[in-house]
Amino acid sequence: MPQKEQITSTQIAMMMFLCIMGTALLMLPGITSAISGNDMWMTPLLGSIAGYLIVWCTWRLHRMYPGDHFIGILQKALGPVAGTFLGIVFVLFHIHITGITMRSYAEFLAGNFFERTPLFFLVASMTLVAAIAVKAGAEAFARCSQIFLPVVLLLILLNFALLLPELKPMNLLPVLGNGMTPVVKGTLVVQGWYCQFMLISFFYPYLHESKRSLRVGMASVAGVMAAMLISNMTLLFLFGNVTAKFNYPFLMASRYIRVGDFVEHVEAMVMMIWVLGAFVKITAFYYVAAAGFANVFRVNDYRLFVYPVGLVIAVMSMWVAPNMQELANFLSTNGTFYILSGYLVFPFLVLAVAWLRRRASARRA
Amino acid sequence: MNWTKTLGAMLAVFAMLGADFRLLRRNPKAGWAYAVITVFGLALSVTLIWNPDLPGPSEWISAVYGPLGRWLKP
Numbered sequence: 009m010p011q012k013e014q015i016t017s018t019q020i021a022m023m024m025f026l027c028i029m030g031t032a033l034l035m036l037p038g039i040t041s042a043i044s045g046n047d048m049w050m051t052p053l054l055g056s057i058a059g060y061l062i063v064w065c066t067w068r069l070h071r072m073y074p075g076d077h078f079i080g081i082l083q084k085a086l087g088p089v090a091g092t093f094l095g096i097v098f099v100l101f102h103i104h105i106t107g108i109t110m111r112s113y114a115e116f117l118a119g120n121f122f123e124r125t126p127l128f129f130l131v132a133s134m135t136l137v138a139a140i141a142v143k144a145g146a147e148a149f150a151r152c153s154q155i156f157l158p159v160v161l162l163l164i165l166l167n168f169a170l171l172l173p174e175l176k177p178m179n180l181l182p183v184l185g186n187g188m189t190p191v192v193k194g195t196l197v198v199q200g201w202y203c204q205f206m207l208i209s210f211f212y213p214y215l216h217e218s219k220r221s222l223r224v225g226m227a228s229v230a231g232v233m234a235a236m237l238i239s240n241m242t243l244l245f246l247f248g249n250v251t252a253k254f255n256y257p258f259l260m261a262s263r264y265i266r267v268g269d270f271v272e273h274v275e276a277m278v279m280m281i282w283v284l285g286a287f288v289k290i291t292a293f294y295y296v297a298a299a300g301f302a303n304v305f306r307v308n309d310y311r312l313f314v315y316p317v318g319l320v321i322a323v324m325s326m327w328v329a330p331n332m333q334e335l336a337n338f339l340s341t342n343g344t345f346y347i348l349s350g351y352l353v354f355p356f357l358v359l360a361v362a363w364l365r366r367r368a369s370a371r372r373a
Numbered sequence: 374m375n376w377t378k379t380l381g382a383m384l385a386v387f388a389m390l391g392a393d394f395r396l397l398r399r400n401p402k403a404g405w406a407y408a409v410i411t412v413f414g415l416a417l418s419v420t421l422i423w424n425p426d427l428p429g430p431s432e433w434i435s436a437v438y439g440p441l442g443r444w445l446k447p
Contacts, residue, residue, distance in 0.1 A: 328430065344442075
C-alpha cells in the first residue's frame, strides 16, 4: 500500500463525519420515527455509544498493528489462512453494504428529482466519479471532504434556522410515552449507521500523527451525534408524528422553507448538497472495497482494482433490492443486525483474538 | 433490448481494460486478480440483464436474520 500520501487528523474526522451523515439524514429520521415515535430524538444520543465503542476498538487495533488497515490486521492477527478467508468474507460483506448505499442514493435522486431517468444511469455516473476520486488517492478525496463539510454543515444549520418560525417544541411530548422499548429498537437502527465509523481503520495508516488518532475519531462521533440531534429535533418539532410517513423527511422539511417572498424551492439546493455528502460516503466505501480486495489478493497497489471493483459495486447496487420500499424495509429490520454484526461485532471479536494472542506470546516470552 | 444492454456491459469492460492497460502491463502478476474481479462483475451484470429479478444477497441475509428482524418491525 503506497504510504507516500498523508492525511491529517482533521481530514479524517471530516471524512468520517460526511461518511456517516451522507445517508443518515436522508433515511434515518423516517425509520426511527416509525419505530420510536416522539422519542426518536433520543436515538442518536444513545446510538452514539456504538460509535465511541467502535472508534476505540479500531484505535486499539491500529495501536497493535500500526501501518495496517483492518484487512491487513485480520491476516496478522488471525493467521494467513483464517485471515485471508475472513478478509474475503468481510470484503464481500462490505461490497454488499456499498451496493445498498449506492442504491439508497440513486433511489433518493430518482424518486424525488429524476423520475424518468433510468436508475442505472444515476448509479453509473456516481460510480465513475467515485472511481476517479479513488484513483486520485486517499489524500485527494480527504481534501474533497474538507471542502464539502462546511457546505453540508451549513445546510443542516440553515435548515434549522430558516424553519424556526414553523417549529413547535410541544411535539416533544409525551417523553417516553411508550416506554423504553421503542427507543431501544430505534437506537439499534441508528447504531447500524454509527458502527460504520469502523472504516476509519482504513485511513489510520495514512495518518502522520498517530497520537491524535483516538481524539480525532471521538470528535467525529460527537459531531455526528450533534448534527443528528439538531436535525432530528428540527424534524420532530416541524412534523411531529407525521415524520414517520415520509421517506425523506429532511427533504420535505426543506420544502417548507419560505423566507420573505423569494427564498423558495430550497429542495434543489438540498439535493445538490446531498450529492456532495453521498459522494464522500460512496468514495470512502469504494476506497475501502478496493483496498480490501488489493490486500486479499496480496497486491500492493489498490489503484489497479478501482475500475473492476466499481463494476462490481454498480452491478451490486442494482441487485440488492427490487425497489425502494424493499430496500428501506431491509435496512430497518434484517439489515440492521446484518450491518451491526459485520461492522460492530466482528471488529470486537478480532480485537479480542488479537489481544489474547498478544497475552499468550507475552507469557511465552 | 437485452442484447443492447449486454453489448453495453461488454463495451464498459473493454473501456475498463483500455484504461488500465498501462497499469496491467507494469504489474502482470496482479492480472489474475484483476481478471477474477472483472469476470465476476461481467458475469453478474449479464445475469442481471437477462434475469433482473434474481434473489439477491439481501434475501439470503433476510433468511438468516429473519426472526430478529421481525422483532424490530414497527
